[in-house]
Amino acid sequence: MRTGTRAWRAGILVEENFSLTELHRYREQDDVVVWVDLCAPGPDEVRLVAHELRLDAHAVEDALAAGERPKFDRYPSHLFLNTYAVRVDASTGELTSHEISAFIAGRTLVTVRPDEGFDMDAVTRRWDGRMLAAHGVGHLVHGLVDEVADGYLAAAQVLDDASEDLEDMLFDERTPEQAVHRRSFELRKSLVLPRATR
Numbered sequence: 104m105r106t107g108t109r110a111w112r113a114g115i116l117v118e119e120n121f122s123l124t125e126l127h128r129y130r131e132q133d134d135v136v137v138w139v140d141l142c143a144p145g146p147d148e149v150r151l152v153a154h155e156l157r158l159d160a161h162a163v164e165d166a167l168a169a170g171e172r173p174k175f176d177r178y179p180s181h182l183f184l185n186t187y188a189v190r191v192d193a194s195t196g197e198l199t200s201h202e203i204s205a206f207i208a209g210r211t212l213v214t215v216r217p218d219e220g221f222d223m224d225a226v227t228r229r230w231d232g233r234m235l236a237a238h239g240v241g242h243l244v245h246g247l248v249d250e251v252a253d254g255y256l257a258a259a260q261v262l263d264d265a266s267e268d269l270e271d272m273l274f275d276e277r278t279p280e281q282a283v284h285r286r287s288f289e290l291r292k293s294l295v296l297p298r299a300t301r
Contacts, residue, residue, distance in 0.1 A: 105219070106148060107140035109227075114237025123151050130155065130211060136236050137211040138243060143218055156181060156208040166204035166215040181208035184244070188221045188251045191261040198258060205247065212243045226250045 109119045110129045117135070129137045141148055144167075153163050162183040165171045176183045184205040191198045201220035206213040214223065226247050229235070235242040 104145050105142040109138045111136045111236035114234050123148060126155050136240055139213045140223055141215045152213055156211060158206055181206050186251055188254045189258045190254060191258040207240055207244055210240055212240050
């Protein structure tokens with residue numbers, strides 16, 4: 104389990120990697136934006152954050168369950184987002200999918216990931232490069248979703264290039280028919296994955 108924490112005041116990072124037991128200290132300050140990242144969390148960490156933020160038990164269950172559908176739900180004390188990031192291996196055309204959940208509670212954003220497959224460092228670089236924390240939690244959420252969306256655009260470009268390569272193979276008489284069928288099958292498998300995560 105890996106936990107990351109950050110606190111910003113007026114967009115300036117004031118502390119990071121503080122203990123979850125210190126979360127209440129920052130939540131009591133009106134001018135602080137907080138982010139908690141729970142990667143492959145244990146039940147104690149989730150319980151602590153859920154209690155502190157008064158998170159709905161059903162939303163917590165969804166964040167910890169694998170394969171939940173993408174959703175954006177409203178609860179009395181918070182919002183809950185569940186989405187998937189994708190990545191395509193340019194050499195094989197294999198598409199992988201990584202689930203990400205997020206709780207938006209006041210000035211606090213909590214991300215929950217089952218593993219490190221999604222690059223949260225890219226998200227924090229986006230936040231820092233654009234000073235998004237200065238504008239509140241909504242802008243942090245925007246940065247997160249923007250990174251996910253960019254991943255889909257990059258994956259679409261790789262798959263588009265791969266389909267053009269397949270067309271070239273199809274009309275090249277030197278390419279064995281079996282190679283064309285295999286490549287077509289691999290691409291089809293990659294295209295089906297996003298549908299399976301809806």
